[in-house]
Amino acid sequence: MLSKAEHLVLPTMAGALLATFGTIQYLRNEIIDTKIKDFVKTARSKGVPERKVYTQHIFRNSLLPIAAFLGYEITGLIGGSIFLESIFSYPGLGQLFLTSISSRDFSVVNMLVLISGAAAIVGTMLSDLILSWVDPRIRID
Amino acid sequence: MTVNMGNEKPVTDSMQPKTTHTSLGKTMWREVKNDKMALFSLILLSAILLTVYVGSYLLDLDKINRIDMFNIYAKPSADNWLGTDYGGRDIFGTLIIGAKNSITIGVVITLISGLIGLTVGLISGYFGGFIDNVIMRIIDFIIILPFLMIVIVLITVVPVFNVPVFIAIMSIFLWTGKARLIRSKTLAERELDYVNASKTLGTPNWKIIMFEVLPNLSSIIIVNMTLTLAGNIGIETGLTYLGFGLPETVPSLGTLVSYASNPEVIQNKWWVWLPASLLILVIMLCINFIGQALKRAADARQRLT
Numbered sequence: 001m002l003s004k005a006e007h008l009v010l011p012t013m014a015g016a017l018l019a020t021f022g023t024i025q026y027l028r029n030e031i032i033d034t035k036i037k038d039f040v041k042t043a044r045s046k047g048v049p050e051r052k053v054y055t056q057h058i059f060r061n062s063l064l065p066i067a068a069f070l071g072y073e074i075t076g077l078i079g080g081s082i083f084l085e086s087i088f089s090y091p092g093l094g095q096l097f098l099t100s101i102s103s104r105d106f107s108v109v110n111m112l113v114l115i116s117g118a119a120a121i122v123g124t125m126l127s128d129l130i131l132s133w134v135d136p137r138i139r140i141d
Numbered sequence: 142m143t144v145n146m147g148n149e150k151p152v153t154d155s156m157q158p159k160t161t162h163t164s165l166g167k168t169m170w171r172e173v174k175n176d177k178m179a180l181f182s183l184i185l186l187s188a189i190l191l192t193v194y195v196g197s198y199l200l201d202l203d204k205i206n207r208i209d210m211f212n213i214y215a216k217p218s219a220d221n222w223l224g225t226d227y228g229g230r231d232i233f234g235t236l237i238i239g240a241k242n243s244i245t246i247g248v249v250i251t252l253i254s255g256l257i258g259l260t261v262g263l264i265s266g267y268f269g270g271f272i273d274n275v276i277m278r279i280i281d282f283i284i285i286l287p288f289l290m291i292v293i294v295l296i297t298v299v300p301v302f303n304v305p306v307f308i309a310i311m312s313i314f315l316w317t318g319k320a321r322l323i324r325s326k327t328l329a330e331r332e333l334d335y336v337n338a339s340k341t342l343g344t345p346n347w348k349i350i351m352f353e354v355l356p357n358l359s360s361i362i363i364v365n366m367t368l369t370l371a372g373n374i375g376i377e378t379g380l381t382y383l384g385f386g387l388p389e390t391v392p393s394l395g396t397l398v399s400y401a402s403n404p405e406v407i408q409n410k411w412w413v414w415l416p417a418s419l420l421i422l423v424i425m426l427c428i429n430f431i432g433q434a435l436k437r438a439a440d441a442r443q444r445l446t
Contacts, residue, residue, distance in 0.1 A: 098293075117286060124285070
């Protein structure tokens with residue numbers, strides 16, 4: 001059990017770091033967009049402390065699209081990361097996919113592609129749901 | 142005058158508006174020049190490209206691919222600047238040829254997928270309605286497919302696999318993102334007054350799209366293509382690393398990196414995989430830094446920080 005956790009450290013770290021930088025860049029763009037909006041100016045002019053302007057006005061609003069990303073991330077989790085699993089030889093879906101395609105085992109390949117396709121659809125739906133949950137302005141009819 | 146960049150008729154000096162109008166190229170150059178990192182990246186990238194393309198003409202391909210069994214895994218020396226691989230082949234030569242192949246393929250994929258995405262996106266965004274609906278559903282379908290898996294499956298099942306086929310397979314899937322981006326920008330552009338004015342004047346649709354809407358989107362297209370170029374080179378090398386990229390006869394940077402999956406090589410023979418990995422890292426960083434600078438040129442809000 002402990003060894004299992006130990007072997008998870010590097011692959012998960014690599015995967016998490018990759019995802020983090022994408023999120024950071026996206027969040028940066030969002031914050032740049034948000035902080036010139038009028039409501040930030042209003043908050044500043046009515047005397048909201050600078051720290052609160054950032055955490056509650058700018059950050060809260062920039063976070064909305066990031067929250068929607070959570071749904072898409074699920075797709076990556078279920079689909080398995082082919083590169084990471086191959087580099088760390090971690091026996092997951094990605095590794096299974098590579099071995100089955102090398103041995104021309106197309107029924108397994110079929111199923112795996114189907115699973116990740118289904119995961120993508122579920123992920124998209126989840127991200128829509130999350131978005132409508134965190135952002136009251138968006139409602140699904 | 143600013144909205145109609147590509148379509149200015151030659152006017153005499155007296156008719157020209159007095160506002161200083163900086164062209165897109167000038168703005169981009171200014172942003173790159175002011176950003177030390179981007180300028181350095183541009184110089185470094187040009188140096189790399191020059192070395193790679195000039196070098197690949199000077200190098201003798203037969204000599205590089207010749208297998209020399211007495212010289213397996215030789216350390217870097219005067220003869221082999223970066224040592225040799227498991228077949229006694231010169232790593233430096235393979236690196237140059239591989240970099241040339243990787244970069245060329247990345248650029249071609251970016252151009253082809255950019256062209257398709259641009260055309261589809263412009264048509265879909267400009268005309269809207271039924272056409273837009275049909276095209277967007279097709280794009281949704283392609284985007285939902287697990288990209289990497291389908292590409293690997295296609296690469297395995299095609300009867301003849303060579304470089305053009307590889308480029309075609311990649312382009313089939315990579316145009317969708319660009320088409321979506323261009324579509325959303327075109328939708329916004331379509332509502333603007335200058336398009337309506339042109340329509341009233343009786344300009345044909347294709348002329349409005351080509352000469353009026355397209356120039357206004359050019360900055361976004363350039364930025365997006367620069368940033369995806371790095372990604373495309375990455376995908377190509379990644380697939381080759383997995384063994385599903387370029388055929389064996391065409392060395393790529395990924396081929397050199399894939400030698401590192403041998404534990405003996407990765408522990409003791411750094412000269413086999415380290416140069417290729419570093420080169421990929423440097424190329425992608427350079428392209429990204431330049432892309433960020435161009436992004437600031439295209440989007441004024443990015444300059445506020």
